[in-house]
Amino acid sequence: MARSPNCTGAPLFKGRVDVTISYPDPDCEKFDDNPLALPSSEPTDAQVSYTVASKHMPVWSHELNHVKTAVLYAAGRNNSASSAKVYYRVLKNGANVATGSGNSIPAGYLYSGSFPLFFDVQSGDVLSCKLWAEGFDLRRTGVYVYPTRIKAGTPIVADFSLEWNAQGFMYGEQTAGMFSYWACCPSISNTPIAEYYNAFAKWLARYSHPQWGLISTWVGDQDKGATISASGATTYHAFQSPRITRISYTPLNLRV
Amino acid sequence: MDYRIKNPTIPDQSTGNGVMALDAQLRAKGAEGWGYSFADDTLAVIGPPDMDLSQFGVVEDG
Numbered sequence: 314m315a316r317s318p319n320c321t322g323a324p325l326f327k328g329r330v331d332v333t334i335s336y337p338d339p340d341c342e343k344f345d346d347n348p349l350a351l352p353s354s355e356p357t358d359a360q361v362s363y364t365v366a367s368k369h370m371p372v373w374s375h376e377l378n379h380v381k382t383a384v385l386y387a388a389g390r391n392n393s394a395s396s397a398k399v400y401y402r403v404l405k406n407g408a409n410v411a412t413g414s415g416n417s418i419p420a421g422y423l424y425s426g427s428f429p430l431f432f433d434v435q436s437g438d439v440l441s442c443k444l445w446a447e448g449f450d451l452r453r454t455g456v457y458v459y460p461t462r463i464k465a466g467t468p469i470v471a472d473f474s475l476e477w478n479a480q481g482f483m484y485g486e487q488t489a490g491m492f493s494y495w496a497c498c499p500s501i502s503n504t505p506i507a508e509y510y511n512a513f514a515k516w517l518a519r520y521s522h523p524q525w526g527l528i529s530t531w532v533g534d535q536d537k538g539a540t541i542s543a544s545g546a547t548t549y550h551a552f553q554s555p556r557i558t559r560i561s562y563t564p565l566n567l568r569v
Numbered sequence: 570m571d572y573r574i575k576n577p578t579i580p581d582q583s584t585g586n587g588v589m590a591l592d593a594q595l596r597a598k599g600a601e602g603w604g605y606s607f608a609d610d611t612l613a614v615i616g617p618p619d620m621d622l623s624q625f626g627v628v629e630d631g
Contacts (some may be wrong), residue, residue: 353585355585398602402585402588411605537606
């Protein structure tokens with residue numbers, strides 16, 4: 314066994330960690346044939362509301378220390394004769410999180426709203442969104458929970474590899490090809506580790522940052538910006554982080 | 570272009586009327602979209618370069 318030069322005879326390497334993460338089917342509601350008209354002023358009750366439950370949670374083969382974040386989705390159509398925008402109010406457990414409005418949506422276009430505003434969600438949290446606009450409807454809603462700030466038990470690891478699935482999934486086939494803001498990023502930077510359509514990355518060694526861990530996602534963690542934008546005539550967007558599906562590394566018994 | 574203003578001077582965002590009032594003010598400046606975070610008390614605005622957002626506070630970046 315190799316020995317650490319800065320330790321007192323303890324083994325340099327610990328046992329290999331190899332963890333898989335699987336995800337439930339997206340919790341997505343589609344009511345294209347019976348859309349809900351949006352009111353022209355703020356409604357009393359949220360039209361989009363999900364209670365985070367175990368059915369939303371990623372399943373780990375061996376759970377590493379991490380934080381869960383969530384994105385709420387809402388999409389529909391501008392049925393008016395002119396371009397207009399949608400206003401929103403996002404709430405967590407009934408408390409205000411954010412307000413705003415997105416890009417102007419051309420007449421006849423679908424719009425897609427993504428609200429990655431729920432860092433550190435827990436089972437039982439109620440995530441909701443109110444929408445209002447002139448001449449718009451609501452056709453699809455959804456929620457997606459995923460891990461970020463995944464940490465190793467030691468500050469330094471070797472032979473770190475990461476696998477992920479970057480395919481859009483929230484709205485099924487209508488999401489494909491136009492879906493996503495990507496992102497896995499280095500621990501303390503928002504520089505992409507690879508293009509989102511790659512599915513594998515490897516490092517000789519990696520630092521498990523006290524805050525950001527081995528790996529943290531962009532959407533829903535470092536980027537908590539809501540978006541509502543036009544998405545075409547038949548396709549919806551769902552800005553999402555790629556789903557990390559496997560993490561493996563060898564912990565190093567080094568002090569830093 | 571993205572702009573960010575901490576502790577902005579804006580209409581009360583606890584009501585829908587306040588949301589629409591702020592939207593009207595920002596659109597008049599050329600904003601293409603915006604978001605306000607209650608936890609951070611921060612206004613983020615997307616719009617063209619050289620927007621004059623001084624009436625809302627100090628633009629931290631943009």
